[in-house]
Amino acid sequence: xxxxxxxxxxxxxxxxxxxxxxxxxxxxxxxxxxxxxxxxxxxxxxxxxxxxxxxxxxxxxxxxxxxxxxxxxxxxxxxxxxxxxxxxxxxxxxxxxxxxxxxxxxxxxxxxxxxxxxxxxxxxxxxxxxxxxxxxxxxxxxxxxxxxxxxxxxxxxxxxxxxxxxxxxxxxxxxxxxxxxxxxxxxxxxxxxxxxxxxxxxxxxxxxxxxxxxxxxxxxxxxxxxxxxxxxxxxxxxxxxxxxxxxxxxxxxxxxxxxxxxxxxxxxxxxxxxxxxx
Amino acid sequence: xxxxxxxxxxxxxxxxxxxxxxxxxxxxxxxxxxxxxxxxxxxxxxxxxxxxxxxxxxxxxxxxxxxxxxxxxxxxxxxxxxxxxxxxxxxxxxxxxxxxxxxxxxxxxxxxxxxxxxxxxxxxxxxxxxxxxxxxxxxxxxxxxxxxxxxxxxxxxxxxxxxxxxxxxxxxxxxxxxxxxxxxxxxxxxxxxxxxxxxxxxxxxxxxxxxxxxxxxxxxxxxxxxxxxxxxxxxxxxxxxxxxxxxxxxxxxxxxxxxxxxxxxxxxxxxxxxxxxxxxxxxxxxxxxxx
Numbered sequence: 280x281x282x283x284x285x286x287x288x289x290x291x292x293x294x295x296x297x298x299x300x301x302x303x304x305x306x307x308x309x310x311x312x313x314x315x316x317x318x319x320x321x322x323x324x325x326x327x328x329x330x331x332x333x334x335x336x337x338x339x340x341x342x343x344x345x346x347x348x349x350x351x352x353x354x355x356x357x358x359x360x361x362x363x364x365x366x367x368x369x370x371x372x373x374x375x376x377x378x379x380x381x382x383x384x385x386x387x388x389x390x391x392x393x394x395x396x397x398x399x400x401x402x403x404x405x406x407x408x409x410x411x412x413x414x415x416x417x418x419x420x421x422x423x424x425x426x427x428x429x430x431x432x433x434x435x436x437x438x439x440x441x442x443x444x445x446x447x448x449x450x451x452x453x454x455x456x457x458x459x460x461x462x463x464x465x466x467x468x469x470x471x472x473x474x475x476x477x478x479x480x481x482x483x484x485x486x487x488x489x490x491x492x493x494x495x496x497x498x499x500x501x502x503x504x505x506x507x508x509x510x511x512x513x514x515x516x517x518x519x520x521x522x523x524x525x526x527x528x529x530x531x532x533x534x535x536x537x538x539x540x541x542x543x544x545x546x547x548x549x550x551x552x553x554x555x556x557x
Numbered sequence: 558x559x560x561x562x563x564x565x566x567x568x569x570x571x572x573x574x575x576x577x578x579x580x581x582x583x584x585x586x587x588x589x590x591x592x593x594x595x596x597x598x599x600x601x602x603x604x605x606x607x608x609x610x611x612x613x614x615x616x617x618x619x620x621x622x623x624x625x626x627x628x629x630x631x632x633x634x635x636x637x638x639x640x641x642x643x644x645x646x647x648x649x650x651x652x653x654x655x656x657x658x659x660x661x662x663x664x665x666x667x668x669x670x671x672x673x674x675x676x677x678x679x680x681x682x683x684x685x686x687x688x689x690x691x692x693x694x695x696x697x698x699x700x701x702x703x704x705x706x707x708x709x710x711x712x713x714x715x716x717x718x719x720x721x722x723x724x725x726x727x728x729x730x731x732x733x734x735x736x737x738x739x740x741x742x743x744x745x746x747x748x749x750x751x752x753x754x755x756x757x758x759x760x761x762x763x764x765x766x767x768x769x770x771x772x773x774x775x776x777x778x779x780x781x782x783x784x785x786x787x788x789x790x791x792x793x794x795x796x797x798x799x800x801x802x803x804x805x806x807x808x809x810x811x812x813x814x815x816x817x818x819x820x821x822x823x824x825x826x827x828x829x830x831x832x833x834x835x836x837x838x839x840x841x842x843x844x845x846x847x848x
Contacts (some may be wrong), residue, residue, distance in 0.1 A: 367773045370749050374775065376742035396774075406739070408777040 291353045296323040296390040299351040302383035303401055305537055305544075306344060307372040310365060312512035312535075312546050313340035319365035320417045321397065323354045323390070332365060336421045338505045338550040340512075348542055359390065360417040363397055371410040375403040383539075390414075423549040429524040432459040433492040434466055438516045438533075440487025444468050444479045445506060445513070454553055456500045459523065461493045466521075470503075489518065499527040505550040509533070512546040527552035558649060560597060562673040563636035570671060574662045575812045576628060576837065580604045581655040582809030583624050583841075586802075593655045594710060596720050597639050598648045603627045605720055607652065621844045622802055625723050629836040650710040650720070651675070653683060661685050661703045669698055680706050723840045725830075727822050729788040732758040734817040734829075735779050741807050743777060748800045750775065753846055757795035758821060760786050768800065794821035797846045806841050 291297030300306055306328075313319065313332045322329040327345040346352045375384045387400040396411035448455060451472040458467040464483040469476060483491035509531060513519065516533035523529055528551050535544045564570045584593045584606065596603040604626040630637045641647035662671075667690040676684040682704035689699045725731075734740060743766065747754060751768040758764050762784040767776040810817075812833055820828040824845055831839040 364772050367750055370746045371773070371775060374743055374746050374777070375739065376746075406735070406777060406779055408743075408775060410773060410775045412773045413771070 291351065291389075293391065294353075294389045295355050295359055295392045296388065297351070297353045298323075298328070298349050298388040300348070300386040300388075301350050302539060303372050303386035304377065304383060305348060305540075306386065307369060308515060309342040309344055309535065309544055309546065310369050310372065312509075312515065312533075313342045314365050314369055314511075315340060315508040317364055317366050318362055318415075319368075320420060321361050321363050321365075321368075322417070323359040325354060325357065327352070330365065331420055333418075333420055334508070338502075338508065338548065339421060339423065340508060340546070340548045342512075342544070342546045344544060345542075348537060348540060348544060361390070361397065362415040362417045363412050367412055368397075368399075371399050371401070371408075371412065374401060374408050374410070375406070423528055423530070423551070425522075425528055425530045425549055426524060429526070430522045430530075431494045431525050432497055432521075432523045433490070434459065434521045435489040436466070436481070436519050436521065437487045437489065438513055438519055440481060440485065441519050442513055444481060445510075447477060447479050448503065450503060453503050454500050455503045455506060456498065457521075457523070457529075458496070458498045459493050460496045462496065464491065464493075466491075495525075497523055497527065499523065499529070499552040501529060501550060502553055505529075505548070509546075509548045512548070516546070558642045558646075558675075559638060559640040560649075560673075560675050561636070561638050562630065562634045564671040565635045565669075567668075569633060569635060570662075570668055572812070573633060573671075574659070576626075576633075577655055577659045577662055578811040579809055579839070580626065581659045582805075582811065583626075584655050586622065586805045586809065591654060591656060592652050594650050594652050594720075596648055596650045598630075599639050599641075600629065600631050601627050602630050603720055604655075622806070622842060624839060624841045625720075626837070626839040627722065632836040651681075651683065652708040652710055653705060657705045658683070658685075661687070661705070664703075675707075676704065678704055681709055683707050722838070723828070723842070725820055725822070725828065728820045728828070729786075729790065729823075730758055730760070730794050730821045731785040731787070731818050732762065732764055732821075733783040734819050735764070735782070737807070737810060737814060737817065740817075744800065744804050744807050747775060748804050752800060753797055754800045754803055755795055755797050756819060756827065757793055758782075758784065758819065759793040760784065764819075796821060796824060796827050798827055798843050799846060802843045806843065810839075812837060 310330055313330055316332050316334050319330050319332040327343060330342045332340045381404065384401050384403040389398040397414050399410040401408045448468060448470045452470055454471065456469040458469070460467065466481045468479045481487060512533040516535050518534040520532040528549065531548045533546045535546060537544055564573055580593055584591050592607055594605050594607055606623060641649065669688045669690045672686040674684050676682050685703045687701050689701065691698045747768045750773055751770040753768065755767045762780065762782045764779040764782050765776055806829065810831060814831045814833050816832050818830040820830065822828055826842050826844045829841040831841065
C-alpha cells in the first residue's frame with residue numbers, strides 16, 4: 280500500500296470530482312479499450328465514471344468504471360461531463376509503466392470544475408507524477424435509441440469463442456454479416472471476400488454459447504471496423520453479450536473481470552447496420 | 558605497432574557485445590555517417606563520433622548530440638595488449654562501422670572465445686577470430702575469421718587532444734538520475750505527448766522532469782537523489798531538451814549502468830555521465846533548446 284497519498288476525508292471537499300484508485304492500471308485498461316478515437320467524453324456520475332468515445336456519429340464505445348472499483352469516489356453534481364484527449368489520459372495513466380512484482384501505481388483524480396484541467400496524481404515507489412489535462416466542453420453524443428424493450432435477439436457467448444470466430448473473418452471485404460436463426464438455432468458470422476465466402480457457424484448448443492435468446496431470425500450487415508474497434512475489450516473480457524434490436528442496431532456488452540478486486544467492469548459498443556442495396 | 562585482445566569469459570563477451578550495441582545505437586543517431594572512431598591505448602579503448610573533434614562543445618544548431626566513451630580494456634578483456642609505434646605515437650585511431658562489429662558479435666550464441674587484432678588483408682582490417690563450441694561434446698570446435706575493413710586515422714588529421722575525455726570543470730550541479738527502467742518508460746510516454754522536456758534540479762537533491770503542451774502538463778517529482786553542488790550560485794538549475802534526443806540517448810544504453818549523472822554546466826547543453834563499475838564511462842551531450 281502506498282502511504283504517501285494520505286487519505287483525508289475532507290481533501291475531496293473542494294473538488295467537483297474526487298476519486299482514488301489503488302491501481303491506476305484498472306482505469307488504464309478500461310480507457311484503452313475504448314480509445315478508437317483521440318478524444319472522448321469523460322462523465323462523472325453518481326454511479327461511477329463513464330468514458331464515451333464516438334466515431335462519425337455511427338459508432339460508440341463506452342467504458343464504465345463503477346464506484347465500487349474505487350477506494351474513494353465523490354461527485355458533487357448529478358453528472359459532470361467534459362471532453363478530453365483520451366490518448367493523452369492513457370499515456371498519463373501509464374507514465375510509470377508496469378514493472379513486474381511491484382506495488383501498483385496509486386491514482387488520484389481531481390476536477391475542480393468548468394475551466395479547470397482534469398488533474399491526475401500518480402504515485403509509484405515514492406515518485407509522484409502530476410498530470411493536468413486540458414478539458415473542453417463535452418459534445419453531445421448520439422443516442423443510439425438502444426431500447427432494451429426492442430431487443431429481438433440476445434446471445435451470451437464466451438469471449439474465446441467470439442475471438443476465434445472473428446479471427447477467421449476475411450478482411451478483404453469491409454462488411455461482416457451476422458445471422459441469428461431461430462430455425463437453425465445458430466449464430467452465423469459471414470464475410471464475402473475476393474476469393475470466396477467464409478461462414479462461421481456457432482450452434483446454440485455449443486459450449487461457447489451460454490445463452491441463446493432468439494425471438495426472430497435476423498440477418499444484418501455491419502462494418503468490420505466497428506467490430507475491430509472493440510477487439511481490445513474482447514481480449515480482456517471473459518464473456519460477451521450480443522444484443523440486436525428490431526431495427527438491427529447492435530449493442531455489444533463485454534464483461535471485464537478485475538481479479539485484484541474480485542469485481543467486474545463493463546465496456547459497451549453500439550453501432551447501426553450497414554445500409555446496403557443487395 | 559602491436560595490438561591483440563582476447564575474450565574467453567562468457568560474461569565478458571556479453572559485456573563487450575552490450576558495449577558495441579550501445580556504440581552502434583549512439584552512432585546511428587549521429588548527424589554524420591554511422592561510423593565511429595576507436596582510439597586504442599595501452600590500457601583503454603575510446604569510442605567517439607568522427608564529428609566530435611573538439612573539446613569545446615560548440616554547438617551551432619539546437620538539438621545536436623555528441624558522445625565520448627571509454628572502456629577499461631585491461632578489465633574488460635581477458636587478454637589485452639597494445640603498443641604504439643613509438644613513444645610519441647602511443648595510440649592509434651581507427652574508423653569503423655560499429656554495425657559490422659555488432660553483426661559479427663551477435664552471429665551465433667555458441668561463442669567459446671574471441672580474438673581481436675589488426676591485419677593487413679588488401680586493406681587494413683579489424684580481424685575477429687571466433688572459436689565456436691562444437692555442437693556435441695565430441696565434435697571439434699570451429700573457427701571463423703571475420704575481417705572488417707577499417708580506416709586508420711592519421712594523427713595529423715585529428716589531434717590526440719581532440720579525443721580527451723570531455724571536462725566537467727564548469728559543472729555547477731551534478732545530480733544522479735533515477736533508475737534506467739523508470740526513466741526509459743517515462744521519457745517514452747512523454748515523447749508521445751510532446752516535443753520538449755524540462756529537467757530541473759535543486760541543491761537538495763530534488764529532480765523534476767516536466768513536459769508542457771497546449772493539451773497537457775506532466776511533471777514527475779523525484780526526491781532525495783544524490784547531488785553534488787560545485788557552484789553555490791543558484792538554488793536550482795534547469796534545462797530544456799528535445800524529448801526525441803533524450804529518448805534516443807536512453808534507448809541507446811544497452812549496458813547495465815551503475816549510475817547516470819546529469820551535469821548542469823551552463824544552459825547550452827546537458828552533459829550526462831553513464832558509469833559502470835569504473836570500467837566504463839560514457840559522456841553524452843545534448844544541446845539544449847533555448848527559448
